[in-house]
Amino acid sequence: MKALIVDDDRTLADLLSFTLRRAGFETVQAFDAPGAVSTFQQDSYDIILLDVNLPGGNQLQNGFDVCRRIRETSNVPIILLTVRDDEEDIIKGLNLGADDYILKPFSPRQLVARVQTVLRRAKEGQALMPAAFSARDIHFDPNRHEFTRGGAEPVLLTRLESRLMEILFLNANQVLPTATLIDHVWGPGGATPDMLRQLIRRLRQKVESDPGNPQMIQNHPGIGYRFIP
Amino acid sequence: MKALIVDDDRTLADLLSFTLRRAGFETVQAFDAPGAVSTFQQDSYDIILLDVNLPGGNQLQNGFDVCRRIRETSNVPIILLTVRDDEEDIIKGLNLGADDYILKPFSPRQLVARVQTVLRRAKEGQALMPAAFSARDIHFDPNRHEFTRGGAEPVLLTRLESRLMEILFLNANQVLPTATLIDHVWGPGGATPDMLRQLIRRLRQKVESDPGNPQMIQNHPGIGYRFIP
DNA sequence: CGGGGCTGTGACGGCCTTGTGATAAAGCTG
DNA sequence: CAGCTTTATCACAAGGCCGTCACAGCCCCG
Numbered sequence: 316m317k318a319l320i321v322d323d324d325r326t327l328a329d330l331l332s333f334t335l336r337r338a339g340f341e342t343v344q345a346f347d348a349p350g351a352v353s354t355f356q357q358d359s360y361d362i363i364l365l366d367v368n369l370p371g372g373n374q375l376q377n378g379f380d381v382c383r384r385i386r387e388t389s390n391v392p393i394i395l396l397t398v399r400d401d402e403e404d405i406i407k408g409l410n411l412g413a414d415d416y417i418l419k420p421f422s423p424r425q426l427v428a429r430v431q432t433v434l435r436r437a438k439e440g441q442a443l444m445p446a447a448f449s450a451r452d453i454h455f456d457p458n459r460h461e462f463t464r465g466g467a468e469p470v471l472l473t474r475l476e477s478r479l480m481e482i483l484f485l486n487a488n489q490v491l492p493t494a495t496l497i498d499h500v501w502g503p504g505g506a507t508p509d510m511l512r513q514l515i516r517r518l519r520q521k522v523e524s525d526p527g528n529p530q531m532i533q534n535h536p537g538i539g540y541r542f543i544p
Numbered sequence: 545m546k547a548l549i550v551d552d553d554r555t556l557a558d559l560l561s562f563t564l565r566r567a568g569f570e571t572v573q574a575f576d577a578p579g580a581v582s583t584f585q586q587d588s589y590d591i592i593l594l595d596v597n598l599p600g601g602n603q604l605q606n607g608f609d610v611c612r613r614i615r616e617t618s619n620v621p622i623i624l625l626t627v628r629d630d631e632e633d634i635i636k637g638l639n640l641g642a643d644d645y646i647l648k649p650f651s652p653r654q655l656v657a658r659v660q661t662v663l664r665r666a667k668e669g670q671a672l673m674p675a676a677f678s679a680r681d682i683h684f685d686p687n688r689h690e691f692t693r694g695g696a697e698p699v700l701l702t703r704l705e706s707r708l709m710e711i712l713f714l715n716a717n718q719v720l721p722t723a724t725l726i727d728h729v730w731g732p733g734g735a736t737p738d739m740l741r742q743l744i745r746r747l748r749q750k751v752e753s754d755p756g757n758p759q760m761i762q763n764h765p766g767i768g769y770r771f772i773p
Numbered sequence: 774c775g776g777g778g779c780t781g782t783g784a785c786g787g788c789c790t791t792g793t794g795a796t797a798a799a800g801c802t803g
Numbered sequence: 804c805a806g807c808t809t810t811a812t813c814a815c816a817a818g819g820c821c822g823t824c825a826c827a828g829c830c831c832c833g
Contacts, residue, residue, distance in 0.1 A: 448651040473809060485657050488647055489687045510811065512791070517810090527792095535689060536790060536820065537703040544649070702820065739822060741780070746821085748781095756781095765779060765830075 317341045317359070318430070321351040321381060322366040322396065331364060334423040335430070351381045355389075362430060365413070366396045382413055392437045394429060415458070432458070448484040450544035453531075457481045462522050475500055476518045483532065483542035492539040515540060546570045546587070547659070550580040550610060551595040551625065560593060563652035564659070580610045584618075591659060594642070595625045596633050608640055615641035621666045623658065631683065631692050638678035645676070677713040679773035682751075682760075686710050691751050704729055705747045712761065712771035721768040744769060 318340045322328040325346060332342040343358070345351040348369050355363070363385065367378030382393060395416040415433050417426060448455040454463040460477040461469040472480060482491065482499040497506045500514065515534075519526045533541050547569045551557040554575060561571040572587070574580040577598050584592070592614065596607035611622060624637045624645040634645050644662050646655065662675070677684040683692040689706045690698040701709060711720065711728040726735045729743065744763075749755045762770045 448653060450649040450651065475810075484651070485654055487650070487654060490689050507811090508790090509813085512793095513811075516792070534791070535700070535703075536818095538689065541688070704821075736822090737779090738824090741782095742821070742823090745781070745783095763780070 316361045316434075317343070318362050318364060319343050319345065319351070319355060319360045320364045321345045321348075321369070321378070322364075323347060323369050324366070327366075330423075331426070334426055337423075338427045338430075340430075348377060348381050352384050355385055360391055362434060363391055363393045364396060364430075365393055368398070392433045394433055429459075448481075450484075450487065453544060455480055455484055464522065464524075470521050472518070472521065475514055476521065479514055479518055480522075483540070484544075487542050487544050490535045490538055490541040494539075496539060545590045545663075546572070548572050548574065548580070548584060548589045548592045550574045550577075550593065550598070550607070552576060552598050553595070556595075559652070560655065563655055566652075567656045567659075577605045577607070577610050581613050584614055589620055591663060592620055592622045593625060593655075593659075594622055596630075596637055597627070608636055611637060611640045611642055621662045623662055631698070632695055634676075635678050635681065635683045635692070638676055638683070639680075643675060679713075679716065682773055684709055684713055693751065693753070699750050701747070701750065704743055705750065708743055708747055709751075712769070713773075716771050716773050719764045719767055719770045723768075725768060 316339065318335050320328050320331045320335075320342055321344075322331065323346050325344075328344045328346065332344060335342050340361075343354060343360070345354045351365070365378050365381060367382075369377045369381070378395065382395075385391065385393065392415075393413040395413045396419055397416055398419050414437065415429060417429050448457070452465045455461070457477055457480070460472045460474070462472055462480065463469045478500045479496065482496060493508055493511060497504070497508070497511055500506065500511070515532060519529050519532055523529050523531060531543055533543060535541060545568065547564050549557050549560045549564070549571055550573075551560065552575050554573075557573045557575065561573060564571050569590075572583060572589070574583045580594070594607050594610060596611075598606045598610070607624070611624075614620065614622065619641075621644075622642040624634065624642045625648055626633050626637070626645050628647050637645065643666070644658065646658050650658075665675070675685075675687065677686070681694045684690070685692075686706060686709075688698075689701045689703075691701055691709065692698045707729045708725065711725060722737055722740060726733070726737075726740055729735070730739070744761060748758050748761055752758050752760060760772055762772060764770060
């Protein structure tokens with residue numbers, strides 16, 4: 316497995332290299348946009364780690380350009396490295412064909428986990444990408460189980476919480492029957508309404524600003540719940 | 545599968561295109577009302593995504609006109625893109641023959657899910673329940689259990705109230721026998737006429753402007769009730 | 774004119790649903 | 804194995820949906 320690491324911060328690039336080598340990768344580094352493109356063209360890689368905030372002038376200088384250029388000739392998996400404040404960068408990058416993103420700062424474990432996830436997905440040929448939900452000031456990424464509200468810290472959801480949030484968000488503004496929710500979270504008939512109530516409760520505690528007066532996740536007696544972004 | 549996307553906001557139109565293409569659609573874009581109509585006439589489409597808030601002057605300029613023009617010659621599924629505050633737009637659009645609507649903002653996955661739902665419904669010859677009922681200035685969405693009248697606040701209906709409204713609206717202007725109503729709400733023989741009277745009463749309290757003098761839900765002695773939008 | 778059936782109205786209460794807290798079991802990490 | 808997180812189970816209180824009942828008004832008919 317061979318990885319191309321593109322980052323102008325050489326310390327960070329070294330750290331990335333070190334981490335990935337420990338995980339069994341070969342690594343090659345590039346420190347600016349032209350270098351990245353030419354390096355990429357000289358050899359084939361299994362995955363690209365790409366900092367979007369490459370410094371520089373006006374043409375073929377930042378990470379997006381690199382992403383576009385690579386995508387013109389290859390569909391190698393690309394993971395973007397971005398900072399939290401820039402949701403737009405993420406969307407822009409994903410639209411240019413990147414496969415996933417990682418928010419800086421990140422731990423080595425996160426990095427390896429993401430890389431392996433992306434590689435597994437790529438191998439299975441399922442390029443599921445627009446997996447993130449967002450509406451107004453909230454944002455939810457089911458792949459990494461993160462729920463973000465406004466500029467606040469992302470909240471980590473558990474597996475079941477994430478699946479619940481997924482179907483709620485997917486059918487925003489609609490009342491979803493209890494059975495439908497159970498089917499999607501646990502599988503058909505895989506749970507009792509009791510368990511769903513507890514799950515709803517825990518999810519509210521995590522995502523509602525006032526869990527005592529839930530605004531986003533509303534109940535409709537005898538029917539089910541509804542999510543209002 | 546071919547989709548026509550009509551939105552004056554080109555960024556949004558691009559995003560919609562991108563999303564649907566990833567989901568396996570071909571997409572064509574139009575950015576104003578005349579363009580939408582002429583594009584539609586040049587080719588056949590499986591579904592139309594239509595922003596109702598197209599800007600422009602006074603004739604054949606907004607989304608409603610497009611909806612009407614398309615409906616004059618075709619019954620291709622149409623999904624409206626609207627904002628939450630504009631219940632009236634939704635009512636108007638559905639009256640003109642749109643099949644469903646989705647509230648902005650929405651995420652790519654939500655959009656795909658809704659498009660597929662509408663297509664499935666269309667393919668099955670709409671043997672299923674319509675996505676929403678609308679007539680004159682009233683609007684009923686069985687998925688949300690909401691009843692809206694004019695520009696007023698939506699009224700939340702309970703489970704039984706919603707089922708009753710469903711069959712009433714589905715057979716508007718017809719006299720429905722008591723037994724028919726009971727069958728649909730409770731299941732065959734699942735209730736006494738007493739219970740139906742109470743339910744009718746509670747529904748009237750919620751949706752009639754003067755519950756003392758019911759206009760919409762009228763009684764026909766010895767037979768049943770009739771719903772007049 | 775009186776009675777019976779049907780309907781609208783109001784009140785009451787039971788029971789189901791929901792929210793909440795506590796606690797135990799299960800799964801994962803180191 | 805210890806310790807933590809996650810999930811399931813149980814008990815209980817509050818609230819509201821909805822079923823039941825009683826009564827008044829109305830129309831029809833004898």
